[in-house]
Amino acid sequence: MGILFYMIQDIYPLKLHNEYLPRSPRQGDYLFAFAGSQVIVKPDETFFRYEDLAAYSSFVYLFEINSTGFFLIEEPEAAHVSLNIRQMRSYKPKHLGFAAVTAWQLYTWMNDNQYCGRCSYPMVRHKKERAMRCERCGNIVYPKISPAVIVGVVNEKNQILVTKFAHSTYKHYALISGFAEIGETIEETVIREVKEETGVDVEHLHYYKCQPWAFSSTMLFGFFCRVKGDDRITLDENELKEAIWAERTDDIESPDNSSLTSEMIRLFRKGMVSFDEL
Template structure:
């Protein structure tokens, strides 16, 4: 999965005093896109030496000891050989390296939080970064805002030697996924699993068991993977506002997604190999 970088290490400690150096990575944004260059499987982001030294930069984290900053000046003029691309475009057009994609997703998570909270939700005044922790503080009322994490589930529904695979409605995605959805207020993760399965497919499930989790910064969520067993009738009653296809697929017939970065793909391949938790 994209966050399992093995030989690479992301450190997300709060170090506000650090200033960008010539070789540090600078994430520049415009709308919902990030400035990126390079070739397929060799994506590149701007470096400190390529941008004005008097700009306003905010430290985000480091990868393999290399610091990553956000340029708070948005809509910068493109550097030669660079373009503004969405995370989806970077993923499918440049395709890596994987640890740079994880860098981009995690940076986008933090940058989205900073951008969305420039003003206090209580009184409407400006906010500023806290001095001692990663938080934003209202200039007027002192309200403290912490980074947002949105819990979501992805579900492998098992019926003997089959797993339920889906395609989302209103998305131009050719490959299969699994049932997934966001956790509601007052709901446990396990309750979310049962509800999402029922809402999207009309199926009842049992033996809900945790598998793995994955941060996925494009929508600021933390995805939690579960396997579960069908409880009763296997007839699918699909919610067509959510899904355009939902089918039972035999282990041997499972085809994964084009890359191995998502928890969804990993769960499908784990089931195909017969290694899902009992």
């Protein structure tokens, strides 16, 4: 079943070490610089390493993968090349693509929290934790991670509910998805999102896997479930352009297999998810 394990965070046998143990950069460590949604790279589209830019004075420790360190730096002044953060989904070697999106998530979080939301004083990086701290009022802000769901709904005919977004650059079929709202459990999110987007009721929720999704600072929880009762679709046209029941043989896979959505669709197409077993 090796074919299933392609998600962007699946970098085994390498391992992300996100324990906050800041250290100075050393030879071989990677340096990431970003400008908005662009990742700054060398002309050959590889990432800067410490030996390339050792003359820099400011390195912000992010994390390690095995014993290699990853640091954030200011955008280099010399002429440079950049790649969009979305291109990191298929970057090779894969663990550096995962490192880049995780670093970008931290970069955007730091950028969005330069000032205290409580008293508007400039924030500084906390010395002992991965956090931003206000030196005036003591407010501490940790990286924001928002829970959301990806839902594979299966009907009695063993078809799966797939959708296309109304307002997105993503043109392929996707599963139902949405953010948890305040006051609800993640199971309630699943039931509410499917109902809101397609009018379909679901039951027999089975948790599959989760995925940290840096692009939206999200933790995605993947569920498969059964239709409860009528499987007629009532489309939420504000959110979706299309929602259909797809067969296992239908061409609904996206070309990029870094996401939980594509892994769940592949699992369904291989016959590994069926109504009777949910």
